[in-house]
Amino acid sequence: MSELVKAPPVLTLEDVAIAYKIRGGEIEAVQNVSFEINRGETHGIVGESGCGKSTVAWAIVNFLGANGYVKRGSIKFQGQELVGVTGEELRRLRGDQIAMVYQDPMQALNPSMRLGDQMSEVLTVHRGMEQKEAEARCIEMLERVYMPDAANVMRRYPHQISGGQQQRVVIATALLNNPALLIMDEPTTALDVTVEAAVLDLIAELRRDFDTAIMYITHNLGVVARVSTRVGVMYAGEMVERGTVEQIYEAPQHPYTQGLLRCVPKLGSDKVSSMLYPIRGRVPPPNNRPTGCIYGPRCDYVQDRCRNERPKLRQLPNGLWVRCHFAEDINPGEWTPSEDIAPPVVGIRDLNAEPILKVNNLKKYYEVKGTQLKDVLGLGEKRYVKAVEDASFKIPEGTTLGVVGESGCGKSTLIKTLIGLEDTTEGEARFLGFDITGPISERDQSLIQELQMVFQNPDSTMNPSYTVGQQIARPMQLFRTVPKAEIRAEVIKLLNSMRLGANYYDRLPRQLSGGEKQRVGIARALASHPDLVLCDEPVSALDVSVQAAILNLLLEIQQEFNTTMVFIAHDLSVVRFFSDQVAVMYLGQIMEIGPAEAIYTPPYHPYSEALLSAVPIPDPTVQQKHIRLEGSVPSAIDPPSGCRFHTRCPRRKLLPDDGQICVTDTPPWREAADGHRIFCHIPLETLRSFDPVISQEVS
Amino acid sequence: MLVKDCMTRHPIMISPETPAAKAQTLMIENKVRHLPVVRDGKRLVGLITRENLMVPPSDLGSLNVWEISRLLSNIKAEDVMVKGKALVTIGPEETLENAAALMIEQKIGCLPVIEDGVVVGIITEVDMLAKLSELLGGNVAGVRATIRIPNKVGEYAKIFSAISKHGWGIYASGGAETPKQPEFWDIVIKVREVSEEDLRAVLEGIEGHKVIDIRMIP
Numbered sequence: 001m002s003e004l005v006k007a008p009p010v011l012t013l014e015d016v017a018i019a020y021k022i023r024g025g026e027i028e029a030v031q032n033v034s035f036e037i038n039r040g041e042t043h044g045i046v047g048e049s050g051c052g053k054s055t056v057a058w059a060i061v062n063f064l065g066a067n068g069y070v071k072r073g074s075i076k077f078q079g080q081e082l083v084g085v086t087g088e089e090l091r092r093l094r095g096d097q098i099a100m101v102y103q104d105p106m107q108a109l110n111p112s113m114r115l116g117d118q119m120s121e122v123l124t125v126h127r128g129m130e131q132k133e134a135e136a137r138c139i140e141m142l143e144r145v146y147m148p149d150a151a152n153v154m155r156r157y158p159h160q161i162s163g164g165q166q167q168r169v170v171i172a173t174a175l176l177n178n179p180a181l182l183i184m185d186e187p188t189t190a191l192d193v194t195v196e197a198a199v200l201d202l203i204a205e206l207r208r209d210f211d212t213a214i215m216y217i218t219h220n221l222g223v224v225a226r227v228s229t230r231v232g233v234m235y236a237g238e239m240v241e242r243g244t245v246e247q248i249y250e251a252p253q254h255p256y257t258q259g260l261l262r263c264v265p266k267l268g269s270d271k272v273s274s275m276l277y278p279i280r281g282r283v284p285p286p287n288n289r290p291t292g293c294i295y296g297p298r299c300d301y302v303q304d305r306c307r308n309e310r311p312k313l314r315q316l317p318n319g320l321w322v323r324c325h326f327a328e329d330i331n332p333g334e335w336t337p338s339e340d341i342a343p344p345v346v347g348i349r350d351l352n353a354e355p356i357l358k359v360n361n362l363k364k365y366y367e368v369k370g371t372q373l374k375d376v377l378g379l380g381e382k383r384y385v386k387a388v389e390d391a392s393f394k395i396p397e398g399t400t401l402g403v404v405g406e407s408g409c410g411k412s413t414l415i416k417t418l419i420g421l422e423d424t425t426e427g428e429a430r431f432l433g434f435d436i437t438g439p440i441s442e443r444d445q446s447l448i449q450e451l452q453m454v455f456q457n458p459d460s461t462m463n464p465s466y467t468v469g470q471q472i473a474r475p476m477q478l479f480r481t482v483p484k485a486e487i488r489a490e491v492i493k494l495l496n497s498m499r500l501g502a503n504y505y506d507r508l509p510r511q512l513s514g515g516e517k518q519r520v521g522i523a524r525a526l527a528s529h530p531d532l533v534l535c536d537e538p539v540s541a542l543d544v545s546v547q548a549a550i551l552n553l554l555l556e557i558q559q560e561f562n563t564t565m566v567f568i569a570h571d572l573s574v575v576r577f578f579s580d581q582v583a584v585m586y587l588g589q590i591m592e593i594g595p596a597e598a599i600y601t602p603p604y605h606p607y608s609e610a611l612l613s614a615v616p617i618p619d620p621t622v623q624q625k626h627i628r629l630e631g632s633v634p635s636a637i638d639p640p641s642g643c644r645f646h647t648r649c650p651r652r653k654l655l656p657d658d659g660q661i662c663v664t665d666t667p668p669w670r671e672a673a674d675g676h677r678i679f680c681h682i683p684l685e686t687l688r689s690f691d692p693v694i695s696q697e698v699s
Numbered sequence: 700m701l702v703k704d705c706m707t708r709h710p711i712m713i714s715p716e717t718p719a720a721k722a723q724t725l726m727i728e729n730k731v732r733h734l735p736v737v738r739d740g741k742r743l744v745g746l747i748t749r750e751n752l753m754v755p756p757s758d759l760g761s762l763n764v765w766e767i768s769r770l771l772s773n774i775k776a777e778d779v780m781v782k783g784k785a786l787v788t789i790g791p792e793e794t795l796e797n798a799a800a801l802m803i804e805q806k807i808g809c810l811p812v813i814e815d816g817v818v819v820g821i822i823t824e825v826d827m828l829a830k831l832s833e834l835l836g837g838n839v840a841g842v843r844a845t846i847r848i849p850n851k852v853g854e855y856a857k858i859f860s861a862i863s864k865h866g867w868g869i870y871a872s873g874g875a876e877t878p879k880q881p882e883f884w885d886i887v888i889k890v891r892e893v894s895e896e897d898l899r900a901v902l903e904g905i906e907g908h909k910v911i912d913i914r915m916i917p
Contacts, residue, residue: 079728178741
């Protein structure tokens with residue numbers, strides 16, 4: 001449509017309040033939310049968990065459940081009021097014009113139906129189309145979302161395709177009816193960065209081609225910066241700031257937005273030169289919100305007026321909407337962290353220190369049992385999943401090794417093998433000079449004590465019926481590191497250093513928030529004063545402000561006890577921030593390893609380069625190279641011959657014969673600099689000549 | 700430039716059972732003049748325009764106030780909409796000229812755009828005019844010149860080569876036969892970052908060409 005013709009917004013929310021009826025009253029989960037989405041626009045909604053983002057989305061499609069309802073305000077879709085509309089009318093609007101994509105594609109798809117059947121159902125039931133014709137349309141749409149081998153996918157079941165492909169199927173299904181409004185609730189949160197980047201590209205393209213208005217809900221500030229034209233920031237059920245992406249990221253006016261942006265590490269920044277500042281406190285529950293400004297208790301600029309009077313969402317002269325009494329007076333440049341959130345000062349780590357852990361050609365294979373008779377009898381050829389192949393590295397004492405890679409690349413297997421949860425197939429691993437490749441039952445108690453682990457999901461690693469104190473005390477009792485009488489005092493000391501306080505001693509895990517649980521998990525890992533802590537995605541399940549606090553805590557501990565760490569994360573900015581050395585893994589193979597700063601600048605391994613160009617960066621002015629990997633990680637049962645990455649490598653054609661050598665030969669390790677090694681056939685000079693992936697736009 | 704590039708996607712649509720009064724409010728509130736009427740799955744059954752909703756005063760003369768309101772509240776979209784043969788539609792892959800010709804021939808202001816039996820958009824005279832304005836360079840600053848050239852092959856190209864020789868770029872252009880003078884052709888061009896005098900000098904330097912209008916669009 002022409003720019004000259006101004007169309008009314010597709011969706012308008014005015015002063016919406018959403019309440020849930022509960023026993024003995026009701027809770028207003030969302031209050032005073034107003035925004036509008038124009039045609040062909042992506043409107044991002046960001047905020048921490050529990051801020052009411054999804055509730056707003058559910059209210060739009062009247063999906064609040066039996067006890068939820070829109071209490072005040074109006075939701076208008078294409079000029080038609082949605083609040084109070086029920087039955088046939090709503091069904092028609094929703095089915096034809098509004099589509100929704102949820103976070104977990106596996107839950108959106110019916111596991112017992114073929115994909116083709118569930119997709120074409122949309123057309124046959126809703127539009128009365130013939131089955132044959134509907135199928136043709138579905139295949140067309142699947143091709144539109146770049147699904148490889150679309151016709152075949154139609155005959156498969158959801159579990160037979162990868163997560164990224166599942167999400168594509170969900171998006172394709174949502175688009176079959178050509179909706180005017182597409183609501184996406186964290187559509188890429190469950191996906192790998194490389195897949196996420198491809199899905200985000202797809203969303204941008206579909207918005208352009210179908211002129212669909214998109215409401216994009218996410219907690220990831222980087223993703224919002226990449227896809228949205230405008231952004232609304234939600235906090236505790238209210239919209240606190242709204243503006244264009246550039247305004248929000250360059251000059252946020254609300255203290256909460258400013259705080260959020262201080263919580264995320266910028267890609268390329270490290271722990272020595274930059275700091276993360278968590279926001280103190282946590283989001284208040286909806287039934288216990290302060291009377292004045294909702295953000296008041298956590299705000300650094302709080303004044304008497306904020307405590308008594310709730311600010312209104314008002315427009316500043318530059319067009320930004322903000323809910324703060326003093327937005328004009330706040331200068332984020334003059335902000336200084338208050339004492340309770342001050343981050344630790346980190347010194348430069350010595351990479352030449354004595355290595356505490358030496359790993360040499362470590363291999364971990366899992367045997368795959370065949371189903372044929374000869375396999376059962378043990379006569380068939382043995383097949384293996386090669387989860388970790390020839391891993392070699394050294395970790396100097398007091399430093400951190402970051403491990404990155406897509407899911408299924410063997411990151412977790414690597415550290416599970418080190419800690420002894422899995423036995424080693426082959427190779428050498430020496431920790432403090434002791435061999436740790438044998439089964440854990442034969443491992444010395446004192447060795448176990450020195451090697452501890454922090455898990456990804458604190459919920460599933462804590463016993464729900466033990467108190468926090470008991471859980472932390474257990475390693476102390478077991479390893480007898482502390483005399484029995486002093487255990488309680490020691491636990492409280494540890495709790496204090498986790499900023500939890502003595503009153504947490506008798507609490508149960510269910511009484512803690514996600515961030516607090518992870519702190520207890522870290523405290524437990526540290527209780528035996530280990531020399532090496534293995535962290536498996538310790539912050540990926542947490543909100544950004546909590547994530548910043550946990551990262552600071554880990555840094556502080558490392559500083560104090562000179563602890564060595566192995567840190568797995570899929571967020572490359574976090575790894576860069578936190579680690580001294582980084583290893584990039586692909587399909588069980590370390591592809592590149594070296595000092596953190598060396599990994600993030602050329603020469604790159606082609607895989608590292610692709611990963612970097614996929615990371616969403618919370619800064620809309622940053623320019624990234626556009627490299628997208630095709631397909632998904634191949635099966636580890638039959639890894640590709642030669643270089644394992646050759647099936648997806650975008651740089652292969654740089655070699656003669658279209659990189660025939662990558663298919664046939666295992667690549668050599670190339671020493672790029674001191675301790676920086678790249679596993680690739682492409683000569684270093686060529687790798688060095690690549691432009692940096694990330695460049696700042698000169699404004 | 701096909702219908703799909705010019706149409707409004709996702710128009711507001713109503714069902715045949717919608718009361719006419721509601722259709723009227725929807726049109727006024729959203730400042731639109733046409734509402735496609737669709738059944739399940741966006742299948743077009745009719746079209747409501749503002750004219751449809753006008754009731755001739757003669758029909759009302761014989762009714763009293765109470766009867767009028769009762770009558771009006773019972774009217775549904777399907778009772779007043781354009782339907783059957785009078786409902787003219789177009790496909791998204793058609794050319795704009797075809798759409799225009801259809802609208803002129805039928806003297807209508809709007810065409811629902813149909814693909815596979817489903818409404819995918821709507822194209823109105825306003826969309827067409829917006830495109831026309833864009834074709835001629837819209838409100839973009841620059842020099843707009845109208846040149847009368849002989850109606851012969853190769854004359855149009857002379858303008859382009861003369862302008863490109865000076866390193867200027869043509870932002871927009873259009874041409875049509877001069878009314879009532881078939882031996883001439885009128886060309887409108889817009890050139891940016893050039894002064895009126897310079898452009899005039901270059902254009903008048905071409906033999907047989909006459910600048911009949913030149914103006915600066917600030």
